Amino acid sequence: MTESNEVLFGIASHFALEGAVTGIEPYGDGHINTTYLVTTDGPRYILQRMNTGIFPDTANLMRNVELVTAALKARGKETLDIVRTTSGATWAEIDGGAWRVYRFIEHTMSYNLVPNPDVFREAGRAFGDFQNFLSGFDANQLTETIAHFHDTPHRFEDFKAALAADKFGRAAACQPEIDFYLSHADQYAVVMDGLRDGSIPLRVTHNDTKLNNILMDATTGKARAIIDLDTIMPGSMLFDFGDSIRFGASTALEDEKDLSKVHFSTELFRAYTEGFVGELRGSVTEREAELLPFSGNLLTMECGMRFLADYLEGDVYFATKYPEHNLVRSRTQIKLVREMEQRADETRAIVADVMETTK
Structure with missing residues (x-):
């Protein structure tokens, strides 16, 4: 409004x-x-x-x-x-x-789409540096602003509830998308289970690390400020890495209707990993490093099911410009996940290489 x-x-x-x-x-x-x-x-x-x-x-x-x-x-x-x-x-x-x-x-600018790998590498460095800053911040001072924000199993339950209700009779028009998210149910708990059993460290995280939440200097191209601090709260570093990959390692905008333009770029994945891990190498645990490639899949699936749930509920959460906007967004996320799955060996090799070269 x-x-x-x-x-x-x-x-x-x-x-x-x-x-x-x-x-x-x-x-x-x-x-x-x-x-x-x-x-x-x-x-x-x-x-x-x-x-x-x-x-x-x-x-x-x-x-x-x-x-x-x-x-x-x-x-x-x-x-x-x-x-x-x-x-x-x-x-x-x-x-x-x-x-x-x-x-x-x-004298700053932000990007909705990565123009080249150098920009995304700088974004990774900026969010890695911000993560270093947050590591020294007392999490007990912070209030949880949105409960279960990156709790993917909880988001999946919300999605299934929206599907069961189907308030606006939209489910019939998006059955392939619904089936995609239902078919990946066994993957959604990986990070939350790790936080619960302690195998993944609890950190203070930004939780909304889209590329356009970094202001870059309009002349030098260097990151100047991280913005949109509303969702800073305890979580996993994998949330921040994965959400950046979801948004920034795509060759198209989040709401691109032409899926032939939507691809997952391993070149951009490498650039961001180099920047992010380069700043955090000393604190990244073995389990976090193992899950860095998968975190892109996870956060993309989580956001995609949220877009689809919002579509089923009548577009009450995300701002939309036309009736199928959230459905279109959900479809771009599915396309990205499918390509991430196809290139999993490559992204695992990239993370291993960056972890080794930044020792």
């Missing part, structure tokens, strides 16, 4: 902005929150209406963001800069909506 200009100007007036507001326009293509770019006769800002249906505990979500950004700044890292309200709060509830403002990070 977008707001009128008059309403948005009124909302912006609740925050301690420098300069007079001259314009507010929709910005970006995020699935969850509603984002606007605020221009003033001084700095620019990002204004967001947070999705309280997905993040109901706004106070603790913003406390997480405040804690993490303060720790990053203390280490000299560029990060999101929260602009407080005129009363000093980190967010405001206005007319039933939860709103926040960040300073716009100038």
